[in-house]
Amino acid sequence: MNFSNKLIDWYNLNKRDLPWRLTKDPYRIWxxxxxxxxxxxxxxxxxxxKFLKKYPNISYLASTSNDELxxxxxxLGYYSRALNMHKTAxxxxxxxxxxxxSKYSxxxxxxxxxxxxxxxxxxxxSDEVQPVVDGNVLRFLSRLYKIDLPIDTAKTKTYFKNLGFKLIKGVKPGDFNQAMMDYGSMVCKPRKxxxxxxxxxxxxxxxxxxSVMQYPFKKKKIKIKDRYLNYVxxxxDDKKTRIKxxxxxxxxxxxYEFPLIETKKESTHNDIIKKLDIDFLELKDVKRIKHKLSHQLLHISFYIFRVGDxxxxxxxxxxxxxxxFPKPLNKFISELV
Ligand code: SF4
Structure with a gap:
C-alpha cells in the first residue's frame, strides 16, 4: 500500500472527533x-x-460591528484575523x-x-486537489524525507506544496489533508x-x-523585542474610569485599553507621575505583569490613581x-471589578 492510502487508513481509524468534521459547509470550515x-x-x-452561536451564517457576521466581533x-489573540473575517463577510x-x-481560486x-x-x-x-502546507505537514514531511530546507522561506513552502501535489494524487483530497495534519500533531509531534x-x-x-529532532529547522531566529507599556x-470614588x-x-x-504611556525602559511611578503632569491624582497602587507574544515581551505596568472629580x-x-480588551488587560480588569 502506498504512503497516502496507508495514511488515510490510519486517519479513518484514529481521526479526532471534532465538531467541524461533521460538516462540509464552507462557511463553518472557514x-x-x-x-x-x-x-x-x-x-x-x-x-x-461561541462564534457560530453568535454568527450562524455569513449574513449575521457581515452585519456585526467590529466591537461586537x-x-x-x-x-484568542491575533485580532486582525477577526477583522479580516468581517471584511470577507x-x-x-x-x-x-x-x-x-468553496473554490480555491x-x-x-x-x-x-x-x-x-x-x-x-x-x-x-469541494474535493479540490489542493494539498495543505501547515506546521504539522512541514514537520512530518521534513522528517520523513529528511528535507534540508529551512521551513520559514517562501521557496520551501512551494517545495512542500509541490511534494503535496505528488502525494495527494488518487486519494480524497480533504481526507488526505486532514490526515496529514492529524498525523503531524498526534504522532510526529514537535518534541515527543x-x-x-x-x-x-x-x-x-x-x-x-x-536526526529526528534536527527537523524541521528555520533560517531566521526570532528576535524578541521588549516593550514597556504603562497604563494609567x-x-x-464612585467606581468609574477612562478607556480608549x-x-x-x-x-x-x-x-480597548486604559490611557497608555509607552516608554523605552522600565519606569518608576515617579517617572509616570512626572510625565502625566497632573497634580490632583493620588497614586494608589502599581501592578506589574509580563506578557509574551510571538515576537514581543510586554512589560506591563498598571498605575492605579484615585481621583475625586x-x-x-x-x-x-x-x-x-x-x-x-487584550487578554492581559482583561485579567487585570477582572481583579478590579
Ligand atoms: S514519528 Fe518519527 S518515525 Fe514517524 S515520521 Fe515522524 S520522525 Fe519519522
Missing amino acids: VSEIILQQTRIEHGEKYYH LKIWEG LIVQEKFDGKFP DLIELPGIGDYTASAVSSIC SCCQDCMFSSECVAFNTD VILS KRNSEGIWKNL IFDDFISIQSLNKYP
Missing part, C-alpha cells in the same frame, strides 16, 4: 480554520461554538450573493485567506514524536539516521466587560 491558526484545538473548539474573539454578501465560496482572493486556508476549505468542501509507534518508521529517513488607570480605543497599527488594533468621558468599571 470559521474553524481561521480560529485554529496559532491556536490549540481544545482552546479553539470553545471559540468555534472583537468581544467574541477576546482572548461583506465581500461574500456582495460578490457571492451571501454564499460562501475564489477563496484565495478574500482578505485573511492564504494558500493554507484556501487549500483546506476547497479540499474539504512517537517514532516507536509510527507506521512510517522503517522508511523515515530522519528516524533511521537518528484612573479610578473615581487602540487605533495604532500593530498589536491589539481596535481593542469625574471627567465627562468616564464610564463605570462594571460596564468594562462590554468592551473588547
